[in-house]
Amino acid sequence: xxxxxxxxxxxxxxxxxxxxxxxxxxxxxxxxxxxxxxxxxxxxxxxxxxxxxxxxxxxxxxxxxxxxxxxxxxxxxxxxxxxxxxxxxxxxxxxxxxxxxxxxxxxxxxxxxxxxxxxxxxxxxxxxxxxxxxxxxxxxxxxxxxxxxxxxxxxxxxxxxxxxxxxxxxxxxxxxxxxxxxxxxxxxxxxxxxxxxxxxxxxxxxxxxxxxxxxxxxxxxxxxxxxxxxxxxxxxxxxxxxxxxxxxxxxxxxxxxxxxxxxxxxxxxxxxxxxxxxxxxxxxxxxxxxxxx
Amino acid sequence: xxxxxxxxxxxxxxxxxxxxxxxxxxxxxxxxxxxxxxxxxxxxxxxxxxxxxxxxxxxxxxxxxxxxxxxxxxxxxxxxxxxxxxxxxxxxxxxxxxxxxxxxxxxxxxxxxxxxxxxxxxxxxxxxxxxxxxxxxxxxxxxxxxxxxxxxxxxxxxxxxxxxxxxxxxxxxxxxxxxxxxxxxxxxxxxxxxxxxxxxxxxxxxxxxxxxxxxxxxxxxxxxxxxxxxxxxxxxxxxxxxxxxxxxxxxxxxxxxxxxxxxxxxxxxxxxxxxxxxxxxxxxxxxxxxxxx
Numbered sequence: 063x064x065x066x067x068x069x070x071x072x073x074x075x076x077x078x079x080x081x082x083x084x085x086x087x088x089x090x091x092x093x094x095x096x097x098x099x100x101x102x103x104x105x106x107x108x109x110x111x112x113x114x115x116x117x118x119x120x121x122x123x124x125x126x127x128x129x130x131x132x133x134x135x136x137x138x139x140x141x142x143x144x145x146x147x148x149x150x151x152x153x154x155x156x157x158x159x160x161x162x163x164x165x166x167x168x169x170x171x172x173x174x175x176x177x178x179x180x181x182x183x184x185x186x187x188x189x190x191x192x193x194x195x196x197x198x199x200x201x202x203x204x205x206x207x208x209x210x211x212x213x214x215x216x217x218x219x220x221x222x223x224x225x226x227x228x229x230x231x232x233x234x235x236x237x238x239x240x241x242x243x244x245x246x247x248x249x250x251x252x253x254x255x256x257x258x259x260x261x262x263x264x265x266x267x268x269x270x271x272x273x274x275x276x277x278x279x280x281x282x283x284x285x286x287x288x289x290x291x292x293x294x295x296x297x298x299x300x301x302x303x304x305x306x307x308x309x310x311x312x313x314x315x316x317x318x319x320x321x322x323x324x325x326x327x328x329x330x331x332x333x334x335x336x337x338x339x340x341x342x343x344x345x346x347x348x349x350x351x352x353x354x355x
Numbered sequence: 356x357x358x359x360x361x362x363x364x365x366x367x368x369x370x371x372x373x374x375x376x377x378x379x380x381x382x383x384x385x386x387x388x389x390x391x392x393x394x395x396x397x398x399x400x401x402x403x404x405x406x407x408x409x410x411x412x413x414x415x416x417x418x419x420x421x422x423x424x425x426x427x428x429x430x431x432x433x434x435x436x437x438x439x440x441x442x443x444x445x446x447x448x449x450x451x452x453x454x455x456x457x458x459x460x461x462x463x464x465x466x467x468x469x470x471x472x473x474x475x476x477x478x479x480x481x482x483x484x485x486x487x488x489x490x491x492x493x494x495x496x497x498x499x500x501x502x503x504x505x506x507x508x509x510x511x512x513x514x515x516x517x518x519x520x521x522x523x524x525x526x527x528x529x530x531x532x533x534x535x536x537x538x539x540x541x542x543x544x545x546x547x548x549x550x551x552x553x554x555x556x557x558x559x560x561x562x563x564x565x566x567x568x569x570x571x572x573x574x575x576x577x578x579x580x581x582x583x584x585x586x587x588x589x590x591x592x593x594x595x596x597x598x599x600x601x602x603x604x605x606x607x608x609x610x611x612x613x614x615x616x617x618x619x620x621x622x623x624x625x626x627x628x629x630x631x632x633x634x635x636x637x638x639x640x641x642x643x644x645x646x647x648x
């Protein structure tokens with residue numbers, strides 16, 4: 063019987079508990095602490111592991127070493143196949159060399175993770191210049207789509223939606239949601255001048271009577287959402303609702319978006335945030351079921 | 356002509372500058388910054404790299420990803436062999452499973468580093484249960500010894516030294532320094548009950564007229580140095596001088612040691628700290644010369 067290994071943060075534990083409950087498999091939460099000098103210590107509350115285990119949690123910031131150490135420990139305790147269930151997959155945005163001398167961290171990170179676990183499941187990775195995770199991950203990967211979860215939420219909450227993609231990259235998310243809920247959609251054009259400096263073209267806006275739903279995969283600084291909101295309002299739209307799959311929030315955002323004329327922001331629960339409203343656990347469970355059975 | 360890649364911290368830059376100066380090779384300091392969400396960005400101020408490069412800096416705390424990304428970028432820019440010059444080698448202390456379910460992070464970390472660079476130079480790694488770095492690193496490694504640098508410093512500063520090892524693990528460092536400076540030495544016995552809770556046996560102390568020099572490879576919390584100081588003073592010694600190779604300081608230490616009866620604490624400059632007095636750059640240069648020539 064496989065075992066799920068949850069990272070100790072509340073979001074990972076909630077995902078692991080749901081998956082474990084649905085699939086009827088045990089969840090174990092390892093002890094992870096730091097020695098006085100900052101080095102990590104990991105320990106499981108058991109001395110053996112079954113052949114199949116999967117680590118649940120996001121590889122954000124400095125989590126990579128934790129996952130590498132948990133995978134190593136699980137193998138020492140008997141696991142022969144270690145998977146990773148990472149609802150949000152980090153390091154997918156630096157996917158090309160934009161300036162001379164730059165590192166393409168997406169490929170280096172993919173190589174590191176592929177050296178540590180045997181398979182990976184993630185929700186809607188930021189695939190922009192790469193067609194597929196195969197370009198950066200040498201292990202088998204499964205991509206869970208949030209589109210049906212988002213479409214269900216939109217269908218239940220919004221009467222006459224028009225979906226809006228803030229830039230060309232967003233068309234994949236917006237069109238998928240549109241297909242699920244049968245709503246029209248429009249894609250804006252974006253110019254990025256820096257991490258926090260973007261502008262979005264003014265669209266023609268023939269959607270009076272509709273509620274615009276801006277959809278993007280990632281909100282980080284929120285500049286893209288903010289510019290799209292401003293342009294829609296300038297074009298005469300009703301207050302847009304903003305939906306992002308991954309709440310990679312770096313700055314406080316909701317107040318600014320509302321001040322710019324949005325009604326609110328809603329995200330999927332791939333990264334824990336106060337704006338989480340759309341649950342992606344059921345499609346995640348389905349993907350894990352087929353990998354752990 | 357090889358290139359040295361320095362991590363951006365002042366200690367790494369000082370080591371790289373000296374090595375580059377002595378070997379007549381260029382030092383480049385990459386830009387490393389964080390995106391708003393915490394992900395790392397790396398960039399070199401050049402668009403090509405020679406076949407041979409070496410990264411200079413310690414893999415402490417969260418530095419592993421930085422080194423992995425710099426190595427990846429250097430390879431993308433043309434490097435075919437990437438070395439690592441890490442004066443202090445972290446993750447060498449969890450070198451066995453002391454309790455059921457524990458991870459042996461020394462081996463996992465060694466595997467990660469061995470997957471990222473092609474060779475490594477370090478100063479006196481904490482080899483305790485492993486005989487050699489070959490047990491944990493699959494790449495060629497060179498160990499630089501600090502004993503002659505420490506012995507020179509002791510010879511110049513202390514008139515009639517007796518070297519003291521605070522525990523059985525320290526005999527390798529103490530005996531090597533003793534051999535270089537022709538001083539007598541004694542090894543104490545230590546009992547460790549926790550990260551910050553250790554006691555050291557009371558030695559017989561027939562060294563009146565000598566200045567005791569307590570030598571250990573790592574001071575972290577300083578408990579071991581503190582207990583050894585107390586026991587020596589209780590046994591009637593003159594105020595001991597404390598020498599550590601690696602200043603992995605987690606707690607403020609000097610005041611406490613002096614309060615316990617030590618004269619002061621002195622460290623090698625493998626990790627930057629106010630107590631650095633003993634320079635290990637010349638043996639480091641010699642080791643790197645033979646690897647990069």
